[in-house]
Amino acid sequence: MSTFYSRLRAHRQDNDELAACVERVINQLDETRTTSDRPGMLLGKIQSGKTRGFLGVIARAFDRGYDIAIVLTKGTKTLSAQTVARITSDFADFVNDDEVAVFDIMKMPPRLTKSERTRKIIIVAKKQAQNLSRLLALFAETYPDLRDRRTLLIDDEADLASVRFVKNKETDEVEQGRIAEKMDALRRVTKQIAFLQVTATPYALYLQPDEYETSEGQNFVFLPKRPAFTELLPIHSGYVGGSDFFGDFEDMDPRAYIYVEVTIEEQDILRHQDGRSARDDRLLTGNSLTRLRLAILTFLISVCVRRWQQKDAGERLKKYALIIHNDTRKQAHAWQIEVVQKLQDTFAQAAKSKLPALLEQFRDSYLDISRSVSADHGRLPSLEATFDMMCDALESEEVVLIPVNSDTDVAALLDDKAELRLRTAFNVFVGGNILDRGITIPNMIGFYYGRNPRRMQADTVLQHSRMYGARDRRDLAVTRFYTSRPVYDRLRRIDELEVALREAFEKGAHDRGVAFISRDETNSVIPCAPNKLMLSDVIAVRPGGRLLPVGFQSKAKTHIQATIGRIDGIIGAEWFNTERPHQIPISTVNLLIDLVEQSLDISSIAWDWRGFRAAFEYFSKTSSTKEDVGSSWLLAVTGRSIIRIREGGRFSNAPDTKQQRDIGEAYARTLPMLMMFRMDGSKGNGWGGYPFWWPVLVAPHDAAPVVYASVDAVDGGE
Secondary structure, eight states, X not given: OOOHHHHHHHHHTXXXXXXXXXXXXXXXXXXXXXXXXXXXXXXXOTTSSHHHHHHHHHHHHHHTTOXXXXXXXXXXXXHHHHHHHHHHHHTHHHHHTTSEEEEEGGGOOXXXXXXXXXXXEEEXXXXXXXXXHHHHXXXXXXXXXXXXXXXXXXXXXXXXXXXXXXXXXXXXXXXXOHHHHHHHHHHHHOSSEEEEEEESOGGGGGSOSSOOEEOTTOTTEEEOOOOSEEEEOOOOTTEEOHHHHHSOOOTTSGGGGSEEEOOHHHHHHTTSOOTTTTOGGXXXXXXXXXXXXXXXXXXXXXXXXXXXXXXXXXOOOOXXXXXXXXXXXHHHHHHHHHHHHXXXXXXXXXXXXXXXXXXXXXXHXXXXXXXXXXXXXXXXXXXXXXXXXXXXXXXXXXXXXXXXXXXXXXXHHBOTTSSBOOOSSEEEEEESGGGOTTOOOTTXXXXXXXXXXXXOOHHHHHHXXXXXXXXXXXXXXXXXXXXXXXXXXXXXXXXXXXXXXXXXXXXXGGGGOEEEEXXXXXXXXXXXXXXXXXXXSEEEEOTXXXXXXXXXXXXXXXXXXXXXXXXXXXXXXXXXXXXXXXXXXXXXXXXXXXXXXXXXXXXXSOOOHHHHHHHHHHHHHTOSSGGGTTEEEEEXXXXXXXXXXXXXXXXXXXXXXXXXXXXXXXXXXXXXXXXXXXXXXXXXXXXXXXXXXXXXXXXXXXXXXXXXXXXXXXXXXX
């Protein structure tokens, strides 16, 4: 009896959950016919151990009589090399004992002997035409005896650009591409082949081939195209993901301090050489590059704090990484590297001279880190001790700046595990290719992200989230993420989309489908096929979820006094601060939202009033209670006073209290609820100086998840 997986499991110390998942996957591959059109699917999260999972499946497949495994990776040399290295590492004992042979399709030996061909074979190929042509030739021409052997094809990082769909640049349509044709040819050549897709985005479930299914009688709702089967990869307890970066956190949660806003103007300075904004004499005190300067300084402090904590606890001292990814162009990278090097040199000189300007900025950064470390109940070295540690690191050149501009650069930076090698305790990486999907960046506690494409692909952006993965959660207390507010808002929306779709799947609501909606030229809510979306400006609302604007400013009294009076009158004082909501027609909801829109300035945030209204309209139209169709609950609360910007520079995002959320939970079952909060709007709290209404949508708990796409998000692209 073969024991590939039992030996691999013992070597890797796989837990019972992962072993059970592997067993379920291989059982279903044995019991279910899979094709490139209808594959099995292993659904994980970004950096959640998907490779570990599918390598376990390969080992168990070898136990069950499979002879060959083909692993398709994204089309980069770096990831292909990383995948080969990872497989060779995990299967090292089998390779050394001549039980398994591992190959890159582009680096095959001139001739495989008959003995080699009788071993279990794992072949890695990029999802690129030349790679796949060679793979086809291997089976069809070079070694036709391989055709008869049982084969498992694993499509790693399966998504929109994977086996089935590519975007036609001329027609803007998403359609079958050349890679799909190669896969069909491979299926025809091999006699026994099974297909397993591995993905981190449940959105892939809605991008399967053929025509879309819609739920009977309701053409807004798109049912996920059924893979032959879908298994959820168990997520380990040490996983750090979107919920840690984009959740709603109280001040005493260390994650509340992670996000730091960067102005678009600063990021633009880093895209083109600008000697005026980055003059040597202004680097330490100028206002042009404040967040980049803060990112580097805070990183230095954070590493000092964590290594002090580790030494204090008798633990091994770790090395850390800061990633600066502001652009994709090499010319921009050269300028960024020059600026970062100047900043580093400036810090070193200022530390040597103990310049007051450095001390002042150091105190501010140290105070910021001390807040989040205290929120994590962690210990902290004194300000003086931390400053001395930082100065020592700068003077001893312990801080290393590493440019990464090409696949060649990345390949040279990988260690024997195909992870990014950290050379010293303080590693600052600058460039574009550093964010190749699949590249593991250990101990990354700083991320300065300046990419701001006109449209953002969900799968691309999520794969850029290199801060996700198996992390020491104590590092979160010193982790910082620097980007502009519009980009952060879009990233948060994409994360909300992923959460909504994943929850629907995990809770079985997936069976009811997901509503993909937009608006037509008459402003009517219409269905929107998922394969038409490039997922830039989307709003995702999960059942029972909240949707509200955050980061806006209220307008001055002269501009909104009459408008607020109208809102007061429409709601009616008798409905202020009641213990239960009342129903109103959707036309009244739209009128209230129209008036609120006039009173708030949202110019600095990514917010879509049309999408907000569309969600209400959709939920009210699709109520399962016929007599309630076309209406919504309304709860109005007055006398609320909240500071606009909380400690640490974060915007307040919760005008509702637990009591009001409980009311939403109780009443918003089949209908949406509009919660309206009358804020005092005082300048002392950072507002415009006059009361205003803050609206919140509570989605019905019994509804399907809704994804609203703005006009710009339909038929778009990055």
